Amino acid sequence: MKIKVCGMRDRENILALESLKPDMMGLIFYPKSPRFVQNSIPDISVPKVGVFVHASFEEIKAKVEEYALAYVQLHSEETPELAERVKSLGVGVIKAFGVDGDLDFSKLEEFEGSVDYFLFDTKGDQYGGHGKAFDWSILNKYQGKTPYLIAGGIDLENIDQLLSLKLSGWKGIDVNSRFELSPAIKDIQALEKLFNKVRNLAQA
Numbered sequence: 001m002k003i004k005v006c007g008m009r010d011r012e013n014i015l016a017l018e019s020l021k022p023d024m025m026g027l028i029f030y031p032k033s034p035r036f037v038q039n040s041i042p043d044i045s046v047p048k049v050g051v052f053v054h055a056s057f058e059e060i061k062a063k064v065e066e067y068a069l070a071y072v073q074l075h076s077e078e079t080p081e082l083a084e085r086v087k088s089l090g091v092g093v094i095k096a097f098g099v100d101g102d103l104d105f106s107k108l109e110e111f112e113g114s115v116d117y118f119l120f121d122t123k124g125d126q127y128g129g130h131g132k133a134f135d136w137s138i139l140n141k142y143q144g145k146t147p148y149l150i151a152g153g154i155d156l157e158n159i160d161q162l163l164s165l166k167l168s169g170w171k172g173i174d175v176n177s178r179f180e181l182s183p184a185i186k187d188i189q190a191l192e193k194l195f196n197k198v199r200n201l202a203q204a
């Protein structure tokens, strides 16, 4: 089970998180986010994911180069054509979809083969980072080939329930605001508890 920690920005906090060896670390390049990254980021061994909302190919390319991103997360209404252009930069692509009471699975089909992961996040009045979970049981209907991550309000209260689910295609979790002490500053001790739960389960 992969663990992505998103919304990082602060140098010391990033270095502390690196010691937990997450599979991916997310940097948010959306100016309206309280986690918007404009500063430099320390060199780390963890693959970095740039999160974009309504960004052009040129903007994404510039950040891929400046921050040595391993993945690009497209978190708004992007087209499969943009996803393919981004992939041609040599990065992995994560395409996010908002989930509320329902999810139109046919919307995913046009991205099959163009992206490395889907990411299912709770639909809300902002693009992400609202800290609310969706009803994960909807993912029992998933029949696609692309592996996916689950995001949206994951915390120490609901992780046991989430980890008890058997969902086809599910490869990881993405955590963010529910582990924050303040915007973009994560509680490393709380994350360590989460990592232990997820990794103990993987060994069971």
Ligand SMILES: O=C(O)c1ccccc1N[C@@H]1O[C@H](COP(=O)(O)O)[C@@H](O)[C@H]1O
Pocket: 006, 007, 026, 028, 030, 033, 034, 035, 051, 053, 075, 119, 121, 127, 128, 129, 130, 131, 132, 151, 152, 153, 154, 174, 175, 176, 177, 178
């Ligand atoms: O966190 C943000 O500010 C944000 C802004 C715009 C797009 C995505 C954003 N974050 C993503 O939100 C999900 C889940 O966050 P949470 O756990 O519910 O707080 C995660 O995929 C982040 O990448």
